[in-house]
Amino acid sequence: MTTVQSPPAPPTAIRPRVVARTSLYAVLAANVAVVAYFFGQAGFASNALIVIGRVTGLYGALLMAFQLVLVARLPWLDRRIGMDRLTSWHRWTGFGILWTLLAHAVFITFGYADGTGVGPISEVVDLAETTEGVFRAVVAFGIIIVVGAVSARSARRRLAYETWHFIHLYTYVAVVLAFTHQVAVGTTFTSSSAATTYWYGVWGVALGSVVLGRVILPLWRNTRHQFRVSAVVPESHNVVSITITGKDLDKLPAQAGQFFLWRFLTRDRWWQANPFSLSAAPDGRSLRLTAKAAGDGSAALRHLKVGTRVFAEGPYGAFTTLHRTKAESLLIAGGVGVTPIRALLEDLEGHAVVLYRVSSDRDAVLYDELRDLALAKGAELHLVTGPPVPDRLAPRELARLVPDIGDRDVFLCGPPPMMNAVLRSLGDLGVPKQQIHFERFSLAG
CATH class of the missing domain: 2.40.30.10 (Translation factors)
Structure with a gap:
């Protein structure tokens, strides 16, 4: 008796990453509009410099809250976007915070100095000594400058991850100090009960997300399992x-x-x-x-x-079958990057081609498992060996090994140079970006 196996159902056309990314953008845009509304409702100062300073301060605070959500490691976002992309957004949001808060400090200082007739340095000292919350804001801004400096690529490469992470933790101190500054002197914060409730809600959701994703979930799962x-x-x-x-x-x-x-x-x-x-x-x-x-x-x-x-x-991580767009797959592994590829092959339905790139046969860890798994699932397995040059996964070689590459999802994991070379090859072959799935291991602080 012969059993005919029906082909797997095609993956959904709705892309989870697009849904999550669009949702984040929509939430951020809505909050930008709400902040502008409450700012206008509070009234404008007579000094244009102070007006600009207050606006940049408000949007700096909103970016700080948004950055906390990005770094909270919330499962819904992480599974759809991936920690590497969230980390990249977190990094660029951090630089946005640095520049908006710098603008806030400069415009507020010169605005008040213009009204009192003193120099900007004297005005900062006077505000820190006489106005509640200003000194805390100065300390918070100093912390943000230090964190921004160590987050620059040149500095980051010179620091051990543990050292960089320890310094990065002071960002939370800056967030708390900035929030207390906003509560103490923020005219928009206190302009109405609705504005006050809104800002408490923004900071509550942001800080609550961090506590949930970084503390409660890990503790609960480890206690349970x-x-x-x-x-x-x-x-x-x-x-x-x-x-x-x-x-x-x-x-x-x-x-x-x-x-x-x-x-x-x-x-x-x-x-x-x-x-x-x-x-x-x-x-x-x-x-x-x-x-x-x-x-x-x-x-x-x-x-x-x-x-x-x-x-x-x-x-x-978002390097899963959740993001499939095609019924058939191509898995490309380099070196120890075979680990998630081997797991994915076990989980994938539909025909798969596996390319395993190593320098020599002895570097092909888990190869016996991969071979047996490919045999059991009816997948094609190619062990590609040799030195990095010439490129054994150049466009011509990929097209020869996988003639229908444009009709497959491509899952890629390996050393950064190899991944970059393969991504260029896939681009040259015209493989649509939505069919290319990869993840770079980056940790957000």
């Missing part, structure tokens, strides 16, 4: 797989392609969190990560003992 190391398996001389078990893992909303921030609670590692992708699709009984030794922290993973407690934050 009680993660522990159940197996440590060396895959090669510098790659290790770690299996994590726990309670009620079938209720953990993790998907193939996602990652967690793993914190192994040993005496020398409890303070260090590392982002590692799942290297197998979640099965409701265990989670598996596979990591390459890239530093002292990841190199020490092979020495973890079975039974070690784990604090896991996540799951995070």
Whole structure:
């Protein structure tokens, strides 16, 4: 008897990333309009410099609240947009805050100095000494300048992630100081009960989002699931797989392609969190990560003992089947970037082609698993070996290996240079952007 398997249903035409992005833009635009309404309702100062200063201060406050939402790691946004893109938006919003608050400080200072006939420095000192909340605003602005300076690419490359993150945490101090400044002297804040309620609501939602996404959800999930190391398996001389078990893992909303921030609670590692992708699709009984030794922290993973407690934050990431637009797929992995690709292959329906790019056969970790999985699912697997030059995934080579590449979703994960080269090749081949799915591991502070 022959069973004919029907092809998988085509993915939905509604793109979750577009829905989430449009929703964010719409909410921000609505709040821009509301702030303008309340500002106009409060009346205008006679000095144009003060008017401009107040407007820039209000929009600086709104951007600060918006930035907190971006960095809150809310599951609905993270699954649809991805932490890497949210982090990028967070970074550029931070520079917007810096410039709007700088404009606020300059215009307010010169505006009041113009009315009193003193210099701007003397006016700042006088306001800080005599007006409630101004000194707190000066401190908050100083913190924002420092955080902005260490967030510049040149400075960021010179700092360890833990150092950068510790400095970045002072942003929350600046937010609290800025809010108390707004409460104390903000004329728009106190112009009406509706304006006061609105601003309390904005700050409540922003700060509540951070507490929910960064504190409550991780604590609740770790208390519920009680993660522990159940197996440590060396895959090669510098790659290790770690299996994590726990309670009620079938209720953990993790998907193939996602990652967690793993914190192994040993005496020398409890303070260090590392982002590692799942290297197998979640099965409701265990989670598996596979990591390459890239530093002292990841190199020490092979020495973890079975039974070690784990604090896991996540799951995070939009590199999942949620964003499929086609019934067939192309999976491209480079090096240890095979980990989420291997998990995705396990989860994908429809015909798939897998390209695994490595320097040599011995670098192809998890290859046996990938080969067996491809055989079981009827997928094509190509191991592409050789040095980076010449490019083995150039447009001509990709078109030869996958002639129908334009009719497939493309999932890409690997080292940044390799990913950039493949993205250029896909662009040259005319693959639509909405069919290309990738994620760069970036952590928002």
